[in-house]
Every structure is written in C-alpha cells, then in structure tokens.
Amino acid sequence: MTAISRVAAPVRKPTSAETPRLAEVLASAFQDDDPVSTWWIPDADRRRATLRPFFELSVETFLAHDMVFVDADTTGTVVWGPPSNPLGVEDEDAFGARLERIVDGIDLPRVFEITTTLAEQHPADPHYYLQWAAVLPQWQGRGIGSALLAPVLGRCDREGMPAYTEATSLRNRRLYERHGFTFVGELAPAGGPPLYRMWREPAAR
Template sequence: MGVRIRQAGRGDRDTVVGLLDEAFMHDPVSSWVFPDEDDRRKVHGAFLGVFLDSALAGGWVDMTEDGTAAALWLHVPAGPPEEDDDTPVRMREIAGPENERAELVGRLTGEAHPHDRAHAYLMLIAVSPRHQGRGLGTALILPVLERCDRDGVPAYLEASSERSSRLYERLGFAFTGRTVDLPDGPHMYPMWREPGAGQVTSRG
C-alpha cells in the first residue's frame, strides 16, 4: 500500500510540532541541548517549532496524511546569506536565555552549511516512534530526491548520528568529511547529495 503524502500548511502546525516533539525527544542532539529531561519536556516542542516556522516560511513541509511522519525542507540559494540568520538567537530565546547550547548548535551547523550552490536542505525528518521501521521516512524523501535529480539540484542534511548517516548513504548522500562537534556532546554528520547520485525509485 502506498503512503499518501501532502504538503502541510499553517493549520497543521500543532500536529507537526507534536510529532517533532515526540520523534526527537530522545535524539542525541536534543538530549545534548536539553540535558535535563524535565526541562526538555517543557520546551522541546516549542524549540523545534522554530525549525518548522522556517520551513513553512522559506521552504515546504511534506507530511503523511495520517500525521505520523513529516519532512521539513528549505530552498537554499547559492552564495552567502544576504542577511544574518537570526534562527540561532530565536532557538535560544525559546529554549531559555541561559541555555547557550540552544544557540550554539544553530551556529555550528550554520558554519558547516555549504553555500556555493543552490540546494534543497532537509532540516528535519520525523517519524512517530510507534510507526518507525515502516519506510515512512524514505517514502517522504524519495519524491523530493526525484525532483532534485530531474532539475539537477543537490540536496543537503545533517545526520544526528553515524547510524542515521549510513541510512542516508543508501539514498545517495555522502558525508562531507568533517563532523559538527558539539562540545562534550555528539557528532553531527553533514551530508551532500549530487543530483543523480544513487538509484531513486518512488514507492508510491
């Protein structure tokens, strides 16, 4: 049975925030940003909502019709940003002014982000823990990669673990060679995909 996918709008914000909160509650990066689990449970969803708002404003969000999975994408143009990115500041404002890690993770990933070529940026992909292992994440990504291949557009992401980076390698992504090292925390794996890299076939 095919996976039905639609593009999310502002009216889906609460649903997608809830999904992001659930899916990333125990993610290595989220656990590093919010080492205290009680604190994480209080502000984690609102924190990830910053990324969702960016995707809704400057990209798009694909989600399954039943709300069990979503992918947040941005259109990133070539060249250095014309304006300073205030996302890291907003991340810290939401997480709490005393949480330096909330801003630092945004700045470190921003510094590693390539800007020499326009590309599609997969900010986050979330699958409800109760529905993982069913290929929903791949089903969300494949149509976008097919469009990238047709249009000659590269894609980029940061994997939050070495294990997840291996999963993305199957879709044609390649590690850029330098990790984003969070102080006293996990490593993130920037990955780039040239158009046409790997075999991409939609599953419906």
C-alpha cells in the first residue's frame, strides 16, 4: 500500500483484489440520487443488481492504467484514464460483450446512448480523464472526494496536462469547479438528463 497524499486523508492505490470493494463503493454512491444512473436504470432493484457488476467491469478496465485511488479506509474512490487512453478500454468488443451480459436488455439502449453521446464529444486534446468519483453516502461532504482528486490534479499541474470530466449534476459540478475545472458545455443523451462537460487547464508553472 503506497501513501500518495495526506491532503485531508491518506490516499493510496488499491490492488486488483480490492475491485469488489471499489465496485461496492461506486454502486452505493450512484444508487439513489444521481440523475444519470437513475435515468439509465429507473427501477431501484434492477439498478442495485446492475451497478455492482458494471462497476467491477469498469474498475478492472481502468486498474490496467494504474490511475485508481482510494482513501485509507476505502470509503471513496476516483478512477482516471491516462492521456494515452482516456476512455480506458483496450478491447472494445470484449468490453461491449461483457456489458451486454451485465446490463438487463431493457436498460441497454440507454447505457449505449450515454456512452455514445459522451464518446462523440470527448475532447481530442491530450488530457487526464476523470471517469468516476465516488464516496459512500454516509461519508460524503467530509473532504474525502477532494482529497482523492488531489494526486492526479497535482500531477496535471506538474506535467502541464489538462483534465476533463463530465459532471452528472449541478451539485457535483460545483465540486469540480472548486478544483479548477470550468464548464465548457452541456451534453444530453436523447431523452436523458443533462451532463456538464468540465475542462481543467493545469495551474500556470
């Protein structure tokens, strides 16, 4: 376990054996009041059944890029993609096939609508991509999310590299604005809620 930062809580990189726990943290954070996940899977029970395996697949995919971070107690996680492959997926066919096995057919068109809309407007300029940020509901609002963002944002500043993400609500958009991201446009999956495209220029050296 490598201590990476002590901004507000120690932040470290997890091992692949921790994938199920990370998926649990992500699934809990996105279960109840995230506008995008509740639109994607409107039924709460189906959402509960789907989010865990979905996030296991995503965490597994991004761990290959070594840019996943957790706090010491694993109450939160952030998942980044590198400039060389910000969307993380190496084998799109294999990823798509696993996704289709995980997601109930009734919810599949919406997940493809979201991923296609996001991919179409993904910035072409090199950047680190924040794919997921999540803190267990009972631990939110205590600075854990901010501490988890710090290592890669510091790296962005040191390397002179921008960062990009999509905020899924006006509330989490405020968190990113506090960390130097600027709103650069809205995305709207057909029939779905707005997402906010957020771009962060590195701090001037």
